Amino acid sequence: MKQAVAELKVDFVSGSVAHRLRFGGGRGQDLAKAMGLRAGKTPTIVDATAGLGRDSFLLASLGAQVTLIERSEKMHALLAQGMQRAEQEGGQFREIISRMTLLKGDSKDLIPALSCDAILIDPMHPERKKSALVKQDLRQVRELVGTDDDAADLVRIAIEHAQKRVVLKWPAKADPIAGVQKCTHQIRGKTTRYDVFMVG
Ligand SMILES: C[S@@+](CC[C@H](N)C(=O)[O-])C[C@H]1O[C@@H](n2cnc3c(N)ncnc32)[C@H](O)[C@@H]1O
DSSP, X not given: OOOOOOOOOOOSSSHHHHHHHHHSOGGGSHHHHHHTOBTTBOOOEEESSOTTSHHHHHHHHTTOOEEEEEOOHHHHHHHHHHXXXXXXXXHHHHHHHTTEEEEESOHHHHGGGOOOSEEEEOOOOXXXXXXXXXXXXXXXXXXXXXXOTTHHHHXXXXXXXXXXXXXXXXXXXXXXXXXXXXXXXXXEOSSEEEEEEEOO
């Protein structure tokens, strides 16, 4: 029997994002370290591939000002709704959302006009053989937006414009993206790796 698929939704106030907010490892988490968040150091961030906004929300919950860019109309609308719901929740959620600014468009076009310390790029990767490893909601995003075949161009433009660093998030075991230059260092987790390009 086919399992019912829940409608794709951006949800910051319950489920896995809220769980991570309560029980995550703060600035010790790989993403935070990769982006350069340390005691006394809070970079300004552009999330060039906003998607479901989970990485942005985590970074904003750790105190960073984050500009989210999403080019898919549908994903942008889901994000705007999710941010509104979290804002209405009030308290800590409202405070986190106040550090998040959502833009619609292609990051390759918008980044040159923005100023920030660090840029995060988390492109939609091609289907892997063990697709059960890809979470249901990310699969739904892929059905909506396809794969991001222009990721190498986005990395290049980001490196030209970030003031301090660019971080490329990619599955730990996947082949590297063709055409992307060698990174300065890597932070590797079990399923995800962060390629860090130091600039400036
Ligand atoms: C894998 S998802 C990102 C997931 C996200 N990191 C999260 O935490 O939910 C990739 C998203 O980036 C968007 N995207 C990819 N390339 C983009 C670009 N050049 N400009 C704007 N959005 C882009 C896609 O439409 C898709 O929604």
